[in-house]
Amino acid sequence: MNTASGDRLSPNAIRRVVIVGGGTAGWMTAAALSQHLRHTGVRITVVESSEIGTIGVGEATIPTIRRFYAQLGMTDAEVMTATQASCKLGIRFTGWSGAGSDFIHPFGLYGQDLRGVGFHHYWAKQRQTGDQTPLAAYSLGAALAFGGKFIEPSPTPPSSLSVFDWALHLDASLFAQHLRRYAEASGVERIDARIVDVQLRPEDGFVRAVTLGDGREVEGDLFVDCSGFRGLLIGEALGSAYEDWGQWLACDAAFAVQSENGPGMEPHPYTQVTAHAAGWQWGIPLRHRAGNGLVFSSAHMTDQQALDALMPNLMGKPLMEPRRIGFRPGRRDRAWVKNCVSIGLSAGFLEPLESTSIALIENGIERLKSLFPDKTFAPSIIDEFNDQSAREMERTRDFIILHYWLNGRDEPFWQERREAAIPDTLARKVELWKARGQFVRYRWEMFHPASWLAIYDGFGVLPEQLDPAVEGLDPGQLANSLHQMKASVAETVARTPSHAAFLARLDRPVA
Numbered sequence: 001m002n003t004a005s006g007d008r009l010s011p012n013a014i015r016r017v018v019i020v021g022g023g024t025a026g027w028m029t030a031a032a033l034s035q036h037l038r039h040t041g042v043r044i045t046v047v048e049s050s051e052i053g054t055i056g057v058g059e060a061t062i063p064t065i066r067r068f069y070a071q072l073g074m075t076d077a078e079v080m081t082a083t084q085a086s087c088k089l090g091i092r093f094t095g096w097s098g099a100g101s102d103f104i105h106p107f108g109l110y111g112q113d114l115r116g117v118g119f120h121h122y123w124a125k126q127r128q129t130g131d132q133t134p135l136a137a138y139s140l141g142a143a144l145a146f147g148g149k150f151i152e153p154s155p156t157p158p159s160s161l162s163v164f165d166w167a168l169h170l171d172a173s174l175f176a177q178h179l180r181r182y183a184e185a186s187g188v189e190r191i192d193a194r195i196v197d198v199q200l201r202p203e204d205g206f207v208r209a210v211t212l213g214d215g216r217e218v219e220g221d222l223f224v225d226c227s228g229f230r231g232l233l234i235g236e237a238l239g240s241a242y243e244d245w246g247q248w249l250a251c252d253a254a255f256a257v258q259s260e261n262g263p264g265m266e267p268h269p270y271t272q273v274t275a276h277a278a279g280w281q282w283g284i285p286l287r288h289r290a291g292n293g294l295v296f297s298s299a300h301m302t303d304q305q306a307l308d309a310l311m312p313n314l315m316g317k318p319l320m321e322p323r324r325i326g327f328r329p330g331r332r333d334r335a336w337v338k339n340c341v342s343i344g345l346s347a348g349f350l351e352p353l354e355s356t357s358i359a360l361i362e363n364g365i366e367r368l369k370s371l372f373p374d375k376t377f378a379p380s381i382i383d384e385f386n387d388q389s390a391r392e393m394e395r396t397r398d399f400i401i402l403h404y405w406l407n408g409r410d411e412p413f414w415q416e417r418r419e420a421a422i423p424d425t426l427a428r429k430v431e432l433w434k435a436r437g438q439f440v441r442y443r444w445e446m447f448h449p450a451s452w453l454a455i456y457d458g459f460g461v462l463p464e465q466l467d468p469a470v471e472g473l474d475p476g477q478l479a480n481s482l483h484q485m486k487a488s489v490a491e492t493v494a495r496t497p498s499h500a501a502f503l504a505r506l507d508r509p510v511a
């Protein structure tokens, strides 16, 4: 595809894109660019090293993943079949406020506004009367998740009460393979070799080529660094510094282990995240196996303690030895330098909570598509990319910090997290929420107000002052409206088939 339809490019156009790395970031970028630049004559090459391999984790996603592959013409059924995926309606937090605490952050809305008053305002007002109905009872996404049910949302929901969204739990290596097939079928060239050097142009320091182990050079106009934590081009060759966010995000290591699905276990339609003494454990059910892992602070927990916390609590029998992965929360100071754009772990990483990393990859790709340069590499394009990337990472970081800062556990790690300073951008949000139950919205936010509401409520932080308009609502009518909404959600859940039944349909041969 890249060359078949001839060269329609202007003299300054980028003609050769080299993507360094074939992990989730590399193949997502290759697939998306090959589709976006089809019929242009731009050549795309992926250089990856099967010797080095990929990080191999990253199995929980958020709903934007479905928009990403839909743009490539892939259906949910196709991707779910190719990646052994299950459905994800949200994230279930267990033990984050101590024993017995449990809530879901769903991908969806809560309740309906009433006579112009936001749902959470009058729901909180109703709580003051002693009605302790949880917020989740008014969210179809949360209620389906708790019930182990799954149905695709209506494309034309009759009211906000039916609005929810879903994502996938997928096998990361199968996903990369699926994207690779797509990209190669679209003309992307793949080179399996180790890069041993990066050649910079003496006149301006732009990347000219990468040198492979056998001495070959792969030249390009634009390089996309998807080389993982190492940041082979963006960091090592071009010197973009790494901004460390360890003061805000204290977890810096994980053990990951794949297991069987427990006998008779039906995959739950949510990611399970369970708090431990100095971190948290994930449980991700796929159709052919489960993904498990413990994320922890190495300053508070030894490797052995982490393994002792993880291994007795797997979703089934282990299928491998647990693998330790160290990481440094933070971001690349400049995600784009000269003719090199970083996407994926090379651009930064927060931590696995809330599954933000693949979503940041999607947004990085969208940003690159919309700001795609020519060989002049206008500084305004690079500055805009860097500014958007930085803001988005900071907003996402703040959302993750919130989970730790609001925790209600007793161990030293958790006490420290509660007492730690938080960024001003987050403090402003929390103060407004407490003062008036409103949400500060910055540009380039990944998480919507309903997600912030889910976390505030999940940790029991309700506004001190509500919208005064709630006082104008008739108490009887208010109670009745809430009752009807709750009943409507419960009825839908009752008549929805199980998540397992939905997945079984995917496995059935088409008649």
Ligand code: FAD
Residues within 6 Å of the ligand: 020, 021, 022, 023, 024, 025, 026, 047, 048, 049, 050, 052, 053, 054, 055, 056, 057, 058, 059, 060, 061, 172, 193, 194, 195, 196, 226, 227, 228, 229, 230, 232, 254, 256, 293, 325, 327, 343, 344, 345, 346, 351, 352, 355, 356, 357, 358, 359
């Ligand atoms: P990698 O997978 O590391 O790929 C790097 C590529 O570069 C490889 O192909 C490698 O061969 C190549 N390479 C490197 N050096 C060279 C060289 N010298 N020569 C040639 N090739 C080279 N994200 C989510 O969205 N959801 C999750 O649930 C989630 N869980 C996570 C859990 C943990 C513990 C961690 C650490 C991360 C998690 N992530 C998650 C993040 C997710 O794994 C990554 O965003 C995703 O896998 C993308 O990685 P990558 O492609 O940037 O890097």
